[in-house]
Amino acid sequence: MVAQVVGSPYEAKTQEIARHLLAATQESRSFFAQMRDQMRWDERLLGWAMSNPGLRVQLFRFIDCLPALHSNAEIARHLQEYLGDESVELPVVLKGLLNFANPDSVPGQLAATTVSTAVEALAHKYIAGETIPQAIKTIERLRKEKMAFTLDLLGEAVITEAEAQRYLDTYLLLLDKLTEAARSWPTIPQIDQADGEALPKVQVSVKLTAFYSQFNPLDAAGSQQQVTERVRQLLRRAKEVGAAIHFDMEQYAYKNLTLAILKQLLMESEFRQRSDIGVTIQGYLRDSEHDLRDLILWAKQRGTPITVRLVKGAYWDQETIKAQQHHWPQPVYNRKPSTDANFENLVRILLEHHDVLYAAIGSHNVRTQAYALAVAEHLQVPQRHFEQQVLYGMGDKLAKALVDRGSRVRVYSPYGELIPGMAYLIRRLLENTANSSFLRQNLENRPPEELLAPPVMAEDDTGEPVATTTFHAAADTDFAIAINRQVVTDALQQVQERLGKSYRPLINGTWVETETTIASVNPSNLSEVVGHVGLVSIEQADAAIAAAKAAFPTWRKTPASQRAAILRKAADLMEARRAELIAWMVFEVGKIVQEADPEVTEAIDFCRYYADEMERLDQGYSYDVAGETDRYHYQPRGLVVVISPWNFPLAIPTGMTVAALVAGNCTLLKPAETSSVIAAKLAEILVEAGMPPGVFQFLPGKGSTVGAYLVKHPDVHMITFTGSQEVGCRIYADAAILQPGQKHLKRVVAEMGGKNAIIIDESADLDQAVQGVVQSAFGYSGQKCSACSRVIVLNAIYDTFLARLVEATRSLQVGPAIAPSTRVGPVIDPTAQARIREYITKGKAEATLALELPAPAGGSFVGPVIFSDVAPEATIAQEEIFGPVLAVIRAANFDEALRIANGTNYALTGGLYSRTPSHIQRAQAEFEVGNLYINRGITGAIVARQPFGGFKLSGVGSKAGGPDYLLQFLEPRVVTENIQRQGFAPIEGAE
Known part of the structure; x- marks a missing residue:
């Protein structure tokens, strides 16, 4: 508790000394009275910033950008872009200074020299x-x-x-x-x-x-x-x-x-x-x-x-x-x-x-x-x-x-x-x-x-988390706090002691035995078995579909509020088991702790956000006129097959599964084989949260057999898929074929990856840009559909940026995901490792190898690789590699950079590092991606704040974690009733 100084034994002496000091520091006249034409420009800038909050923001943004500008024309252009906004009220003198038509003109040169000299003078005041x-x-x-x-x-x-x-x-x-x-x-x-x-x-x-x-x-x-x-x-x-x-x-x-x-x-x-x-x-x-x-x-x-x-x-x-x-x-x-x-x-x-x-x-x-x-x-x-x-x-x-x-x-x-x-x-x-x-x-x-009044602690200054949106998202773990680090360390040890157990499919509320099992192994240590997973047969898949059909009539009538309550219970269970879930991801898919923690947050947020959204949608809409009621509402589609990837082994299957379930659909989850243990943990949580038998079923199996069978089954109404473009397009085609006995057209929601680019222009903050690119390209070994695999750098800063990028990447530790010092863990399995190495070989034939970090033995490791002077049409600049391989491409100007960025078949995520307002505005309008990130990394979309998804060949469907997502799992209906009887109708508000 902070002691108040009022009435303290020091107060009288404090006031005596303070008044003496104050008299020595106060000037003979007000600072603002000095705002005259003879004042130096650095003093004018400070005065204007004090008196005009709007100008203050734009002026300081310009000052932040100024050192990156290398000519008077650039300075003059940025001056107009930052300060020429009509919403910013300018002093007359400054407005006159900026009244030039061409940055290369004499007035433009004068403005640039005047302001840059003033900022330099300001800097020398404090440096x-x-x-x-x-x-x-x-x-x-x-x-x-x-x-x-x-x-x-x-x-x-x-x-x-x-x-x-x-x-x-x-x-x-x-x-x-x-x-x-x-x-x-x-x-x-x-x-x-x-x-x-x-x-x-x-x-x-x-x-x-x-x-x-x-x-x-x-x-x-x-x-x-x-x-x-x-x-x-x-x-x-x-x-x-x-x-x-x-x-x-x-x-x-x-x-x-x-x-x-x-x-x-x-x-x-x-x-x-x-x-x-x-x-x-x-x-x-x-x-x-x-x-x-x-x-x-x-x-x-x-x-x-x-x-x-x-x-x-x-x-x-x-x-x-x-x-x-x-x-x-x-x-x-x-x-x-x-x-x-x-x-x-x-x-x-x-x-x-x-x-x-x-x-x-x-x-x-x-x-x-x-x-x-x-x-x-x-x-x-x-x-x-x-x-x-x-x-x-x-x-x-x-x-x-x-x-x-x-x-x-x-x-x-x-x-x-x-x-x-x-x-x-x-x-x-x-x-x-x-x-x-x-x-x-x-x-x-x-x-x-x-x-000189004694300061008093504000009673409402409690420090409680501030809600910035109507949706209350879960908090990531603050690992600056020692106890939080210890909790994860303990969980890693406990989970390691539980490796090697068996996990079975869940069909109609029962964990069933299977004839076939696979071993899920730790990609950091290929000799370590994380778990043995039973794979369902075609006959078992049929039984699961039959159970789902039988459960659907009751589940669809279950009130949305009850379905939502189960999701919220699941979220609470995930929060309680956060450290354990992190540990399972470390072992099964080689995800380091700081990458796994926000994934647990995302899974929790999916549960709570979709619960909120379903309750909102369940209210429907009314469009009434005299004598008639019109009700617009939703009903579930039926049976939904969820085919989830391994790279986000908890968040993505959770999001797709609970969205289908809360909408009233019966759901069958078929996870990627390499992440089936984590999916089994999700299944356990959903069962404990109260999902009825047959409503949710866990079906680990081969994608080429059971997965394909489920997609084609006539009783399936919808398939949600996240994975490769090749498999996604095949699912899209197979689902379009009307099967015997099928009485509906199947809906497909597919997210199929990207070839994501970040543009770095001349005005970029290179500290931010280098760190953002390194994290976006090599976080989780580049195995995110949102990962940066191309960085497009303008000529003026290409060499400087590349040199710092290479050294920053060289500083990364490559090793087992469990090691606290590791920044780049393994890729998912030896098959992925071999495929990535093939692309690296192609890259060496197409471009200049700027960096290749060595990979440790014992796991499926690939050290980060950077290629420079990559042609925009090169294989490594066009095809999704899904590994820690980054192509650095040179662009002559911003127009060319945008053309290169848009020059692939994908449109998932993209980024821009720039402090040039016109470049930011153009990227917002012209950069063809579903998620554009400006002056920050391009991975780690957040539920509700940053709904995720792309277009072109990156996928089809509404954005996950957004207000449209649940609509894909629902059929809209309109019921219109004529409420007139013999010429009269109830009148609203009548007694």
């Missing part, structure tokens, strides 16, 4: 330099103002091991250069000495995740091993040269693992006596007090203090959005006063334990820093144990005022190139222009009573 010499000059200026520093390297996201090593090497070089320069710096007692102790003149801040490209909480041990060795090198060099190291905190997902790694590392005898090391706590996190108290206990055990930097936190929007998308509790406080109240509580706790942890208070809020000073003075905290920090370019007047009071002030100073620094710049601009920002409120000359 201490682009090179080490520039950063050293900034540092030396800060030191003349009696301010210490910590230097942070801005950089691209570390997505390759080469980049992780380069990050370490850069910091080793930085330490050498800084300490070499520091030899000539005169000692400044206020920042270089404290309590008779000399302090390091040099301090750098580093990100733990940047030391390992595959940093992942699910692979906590592997991540720790990889990170720790590189950090040891850094700490040793820092000791040699007399520099201090501070570890920054990043996204919430990495927080617990970051703290765990550092706590273990700093207990090693080599580092246990070091006090020149720091860690960060983010005050906007709800569990920050727990983390701080845990650090206090750890520090007492360690015996030597380290520094804790308290900051508010820089990823509020990102953390909020991520939690909403995953239906997780909010890790951050949702109200600024709540964060401020929590922060002051942390300040108090930290300073009360200054004997075991040194405090570094990072804030630009005058009240916050005043409170820290009040507490420190009251507790008589020694000078060495307490300092105050600000960000470079922010809170300059506050920093000077603190220095004048005698505080040790440290300036967090990022340096680096503009492109990798753009994300940092956007965060600073958002912070500076946010309505809740203290800096902005101070510039607006808010009354001191308002600015």
Whole structure:
């Protein structure tokens, strides 16, 4: 519980100090009064962003894109695209600047130069330099103002091991250069000495995740091993040269693992006596007090203090959005006063334990820093144990005022190139222009009573998951939480102990014996049998159809609400068995944990979403007129055969099966042979949920015999299929033939794969693009119908993108699905392995082999393969491979990229990485795919939010998980009744 500061022993002193600091920071006139023509353009941009929310969004999006633009014409064109929207109200001066017809014109060039120069000036406000010499000059200026520093390297996201090593090497070089320069710096007692102790003149801040490209909480041990060795090198060099190291905190997902790694590392005898090391706590996190108290206990055990930097936190929007998308509790406080109240509580706790942890208070809020000073003075905290920090370019007047009071002030100073620094710049601009920002409120000359009021925790700031839609989806597992990782680890062990059991078909409510069985084997270890599955005979298939026919009259009359209740019960059972179901997928189909978990979520969501949808559809529609009632309603079709694939062994059979069942149809599930054990687990769940005998039946069998027989059977009304184009087209043709005794035309819903492309244009964020392509192409070894198998890259960035793509892929671990470090597991079986290798051989004859990772022995492994300079018409660019093989295709311009993307027989999924509004708009209109993903990966469709399915030869039927899907399993009927009797009719509302 966060203690309130109102009435605390520190409040009077806080107000006294705060008013003094506030007077020193406030300007003589309002910021907005300065908005005159003589102001510099960078100041104008900030002013406009503060006063116009619509312009703020578009302006910051343009600034985010700007470093990727390589000519004035491109800059001018993007300026018009971002700011020329009629919905954005522009200041007169800016509107005049953008009033040019041609980006190549003199006015266009002038606009580009003016704005790009202004943005560069903005960047230099918050970035201490682009090179080490520039950063050293900034540092030396800060030191003349009696301010210490910590230097942070801005950089691209570390997505390759080469980049992780380069990050370490850069910091080793930085330490050498800084300490070499520091030899000539005169000692400044206020920042270089404290309590008779000399302090390091040099301090750098580093990100733990940047030391390992595959940093992942699910692979906590592997991540720790990889990170720790590189950090040891850094700490040793820092000791040699007399520099201090501070570890920054990043996204919430990495927080617990970051703290765990550092706590273990700093207990090693080599580092246990070091006090020149720091860690960060983010005050906007709800569990920050727990983390701080845990650090206090750890520090007492360690015996030597380290520094804790308290900051508010820089990823509020990102953390909020991520939690909403995953239906997780909010890790951050949702109200600024709540964060401020929590922060002051942390300040108090930290300073009360200054004997075991040194405090570094990072804030630009005058009240916050005043409170820290009040507490420190009251507790008589020694000078060495307490300092105050600000960000470079922010809170300059506050920093000077603190220095004048005698505080040790440290300036967090990022340096680096503009492109990798753009994300940092956007965060600073958002912070500076946010309505809740203290800096902005101070510039607006808010009354001191308002600015300095004690913050109060908002009562409604509970952090409960926020419902973003009317459908309440299941939450994925948050593997940043240790107990969730342990649950899955335990389930893997338990399931492994249960491998090798027998699974039988379910016919008319009875698990029946069969003459034939097959062994389902672990593709990661071909000698390990997951289960023995009984295969139904033709006679048993006939018996199942007869049972379904007998059950249908009762099931179709069962109220939709009762059918829906069974689905919801099944969803609850899946949720309760989530970890077990994940484990079965790991063993039977070689799906790694982080791929299997969202599949369980999808299966749960299918059950609940289709239950909701059936209750909606069951209400029917009325179109009444005087004297007549017209009722539009639905009835089930009859018997539905579901033929499901192995690549989504739980979600797809669940979705197709429960859709048919909740609509009132009797359903026969024939799963892929290689995933029949998981399908058996689904059958067990549906039976336990209450599916009556004959209504649902589980029929594992050979597709070429039993599957074909079921498709052609005259009593079958509908077939739903997911699989290859060849089999899907055969089913479509066979179902169209009217069999003897058949009195209906069969409905076929078929999803038949894709040859999916992602376009990367010149304005793309390459950090996002590379990571998105790697995940989309090699997630589950490329064995998703939505997987990216073609990436089409525009000439201007082709070589840069390809180089990073190859290195990012090279950094992936290939191995058994059960290993936490594995990112690419096996393909499904040796037959698929041989087929994929044939395509690789064709690719080597058609294109340039850019990368081929080795494959381990013992399973059906294929290492990721990348081909470059692939012709659009090449075999590997046209045919579905269904494996970890990626074709990289060059395009001269965006028109050609779209033509190439649309130049196959498929239209399932596609993607675009672009920050050019016109390209995004054209892709939305012209990219021929059923699911288009912009600036994100193209796999992992989510029920209700992203209904899934394509057209052309990718399939036929409505999108799974969408509002039209159940209609395919229903026959619509209209009943019209003349309600007149002898010329009169009931009148609605009459008494």
